[in-house]
Amino acid sequence: MAVQHKKPAPAATVRNNYFHSSPPIDQVGVEERASRFTKRSIKKESKKNGLLLVLNMIDLTTLEGKDTDGKVKQLCYKAMHPHDAYTTLTGEELPTVAAICVYPSMVKVAKKALGDSGIKVASVATAFPSGQAPADIKIRDTKYAVNEGADEVDMVISRGKFHAGEYNFVFDEIAAIKEACGDARLKVILETGELGTLDKVRRASDIAMEAGADFIKTSTGKIQPAATMPVTLVMLEAIRDFYYKTGKMIGMKPAGGISKSKLALHYLVMVKEVLGEDWLNNEWFRFGASSLANDVLMQLVKGKTGLYQAANYFSAD
Amino acid sequence: MEKLIKKSSLAISENGLEKKSGGKRVEVLKTYKIYIGGQFPRTESGRYYIPENAAGKKLANVCLSSRKDVRDAVVAARGAVSGWSGRAAFNRSQILYRIAEMLEGRKAQFIEELMAQDTSKAKAEKEVTLAIDRLIYYAGWCDKFQQLFSAVNPVASSHFNFSVPEPTGVVSIIAPQTDSLIGLVSVIAPVIAGGNTCVVLASETKPLCAVTFAEVLNSSDVPGGVVNILTGKPAELASWMVDHMDVNATIYCENNAAVQQMIREKSASNLKRVFFYDQTNWMNPDSQSPYFIMDTQEIKTTWHPVENIAGAGGGY
Numbered sequence: 188m189a190v191q192h193k194k195p196a197p198a199a200t201v202r203n204n205y206f207h208s209s210p211p212i213d214q215v216g217v218e219e220r221a222s223r224f225t226k227r228s229i230k231k232e233s234k235k236n237g238l239l240l241v242l243n244m245i246d247l248t249t250l251e252g253k254d255t256d257g258k259v260k261q262l263c264y265k266a267m268h269p270h271d272a273y274t275t276l277t278g279e280e281l282p283t284v285a286a287i288c289v290y291p292s293m294v295k296v297a298k299k300a301l302g303d304s305g306i307k308v309a310s311v312a313t314a315f316p317s318g319q320a321p322a323d324i325k326i327r328d329t330k331y332a333v334n335e336g337a338d339e340v341d342m343v344i345s346r347g348k349f350h351a352g353e354y355n356f357v358f359d360e361i362a363a364i365k366e367a368c369g370d371a372r373l374k375v376i377l378e379t380g381e382l383g384t385l386d387k388v389r390r391a392s393d394i395a396m397e398a399g400a401d402f403i404k405t406s407t408g409k410i411q412p413a414a415t416m417p418v419t420l421v422m423l424e425a426i427r428d429f430y431y432k433t434g435k436m437i438g439m440k441p442a443g444g445i446s447k448s449k450l451a452l453h454y455l456v457m458v459k460e461v462l463g464e465d466w467l468n469n470e471w472f473r474f475g476a477s478s479l480a481n482d483v484l485m486q487l488v489k490g491k492t493g494l495y496q497a498a499n500y501f502s503a504d
Numbered sequence: 505m506e507k508l509i510k511k512s513s514l515a516i517s518e519n520g521l522e523k524k525s526g527g528k529r530v531e532v533l534k535t536y537k538i539y540i541g542g543q544f545p546r547t548e549s550g551r552y553y554i555p556e557n558a559a560g561k562k563l564a565n566v567c568l569s570s571r572k573d574v575r576d577a578v579v580a581a582r583g584a585v586s587g588w589s590g591r592a593a594f595n596r597s598q599i600l601y602r603i604a605e606m607l608e609g610r611k612a613q614f615i616e617e618l619m620a621q622d623t624s625k626a627k628a629e630k631e632v633t634l635a636i637d638r639l640i641y642y643a644g645w646c647d648k649f650q651q652l653f654s655a656v657n658p659v660a661s662s663h664f665n666f667s668v669p670e671p672t673g674v675v676s677i678i679a680p681q682t683d684s685l686i687g688l689v690s691v692i693a694p695v696i697a698g699g700n701t702c703v704v705l706a707s708e709t710k711p712l713c714a715v716t717f718a719e720v721l722n723s724s725d726v727p728g729g730v731v732n733i734l735t736g737k738p739a740e741l742a743s744w745m746v747d748h749m750d751v752n753a754t755i756y757c758e759n760n761a762a763v764q765q766m767i768r769e770k771s772a773s774n775l776k777r778v779f780f781y782d783q784t785n786w787m788n789p790d791s792q793s794p795y796f797i798m799d800t801q802e803i804k805t806t807w808h809p810v811e812n813i814a815g816a817g818g819g820y
Binding site: 493494495496497498500 | 575578582744747748749750773774
């Protein structure tokens with residue numbers, strides 16, 4: 188993939204020239220390549236270690252209108268104690284998940300429930316999931332989440348403006364939210380299910396990274412299709428090219444639709460083969476998911492006992 | 505090249521047209537596939553075996569299912585539990601009746617398959633009609649056994665106390681090895697009549713009718729996943745069907761002491777219900793009973809608080 192600029196140009200120039208020259212994406216090639224990652228054989232010890240890594244990369248998520256303090260507290264307990272019976276069974280400690288992902292109004296509850304467990308609190312913001320709100324409201328939404336104690340902010344881009352070709356608007360908005368985040372890490376949700384083509388996914392990725400995203404994220408989970416392997420591959424390649432160009436690492440978070448361990452392992456293979464081992468930790472790679480954790484736990488217990496497991500022996504949250 | 509094509513019984517000439525040379529037509533053989541979640545996949549393992557009849561005639565290439573097919577089938581069966589058990593009992597009755605209707609329409613095929621598997625013509629005809637009648641029998645029971653086996657219980661406190669049967673969930677069935685159609689129908693029908701879903705391992709040596717029965721089910725309004733039928737070897741798969749934590753009950757129909765002991769031991773992992781129907785002659789018209797339905801039911805007792813009318817005195 189051609190590097191567009193030898194050295195980073197001043198922001199204004201970047202805005203004007205860069206995004207129209209995002210490299211075109213070979214859709215057939217990307218789909219072929221993505222399907223290759225599902226052919227790796229991962230068994231026994233490496234499977235177990237992969238599953239433990241997946242568990243440790245999960246942003247355990249609840250983003251429902253019906254969320255209550257009690258629901259969030261339960262989810263936080265699940266985050267800290269994924270399946271205590273595993274320790275009884277094996278004598279080994281399970282890792283915790285990476286973060287809890289909630290709406291801004293639940294940040295304080297989550298922060299308190301998680302205490303000093305080291306688990307991060309991520310908050311969606313900017314009029315999630317549609318993003319259809321004025322700029323000042325989005326900034327206040329973000330600042331509210333950060334003031335409540337959010338360690339990470341998951342923002343949505345303005346897909347309408349993006350489709351209308353107003354890339355500068357999208358860029359400026361991300362940059363403004365990044366500023367409002369302060370020390371909190373910013374994840375930029377592209378909502379790839381609404382972007383339509385892989386070319387647009389690549390362009391949106393480039394805009395987000397140039398504008399200061401710490402992570403780029405596929406989806407809100409509210410739109411189908413959510414995360415798919417081809418889309419994630421395009422975003423990983425964008426991250427790789429950005430890294431070669433600027434030396435700056437950007438994180439990746441596929442979200443929505445990843446509910447099976449096997450699929451999660453395919454994603455890990457993809458990250459390793461596109462970006463390398465430096466990205467294989469929860470500092471740089473996350474899964475946004477709610478039901479993946481239990482499937483991983485069921486697989487881990489199956490690996491230990493040899494018995495296929497049933498969902499009703501694992502806490503829902 | 506011309507010679508080679510002539511030799512083949514396809515009798516297709518090089519220009520693609522059929523030759524009217526009186527060449528014998530090659531019969532189109534059915535691929536006997538397994539039935540999981542309303543689909544007919546081949547086994548995940550890609551393996552097959554060739555059962556033969558007594559005369560040594562090869563019956564078909566039949567899927568040799570693996571433990572992962574069992575796993576997939578249990579996932580499908582579990583997914584179908586809430587929908588199937590949530591249907592009105594009368595609707596389940598209609599659907600079982602529908603299976604019987606479809607079976608009636610395909611009698612000839614079943615008779616042919618049974619005869620290929622060493623059953624005499626007279627017995628095959630009897631077996632198929634008996635299978636149809638047995639489905640009708642259990643169709644009738646779908647919305648009647650609950651009333652018979654429910655009870656209002658006398659209790660000393662101010663409660664309305666009642667017990668009703670509810671389906672146990674997913675049932676794994678290792679079907680009878682002989683009587684490959686009537687045995688299969690006789691064990692599946694009461695299980696699904698009661699609102700359960702099931703994973704069935706067909707007769708190893710006589711699997712043809714089981715796969716054709718799956719096709720009947722598939723065209724009978726039975727939702728996908730309610731009945732899943734695998735073909736393969738009980739010696740390989742029985743243990744996986746019994747120690748799966750998401751299976752609630754197991755039915756085994758052979759009189760093999762070692763397998764029965766294995767089932768008893770492995771079922772302890774999640775306290776499955778275990779039933780051995782090893783003394784039942786399925787060809788007997790009387791081998792049907794609502795008690796077969798009750799085997800895979802759980803009794804739920806509810807204590808509903810009420811005012812104690814009798815104790816309320818004259819003022820009430």
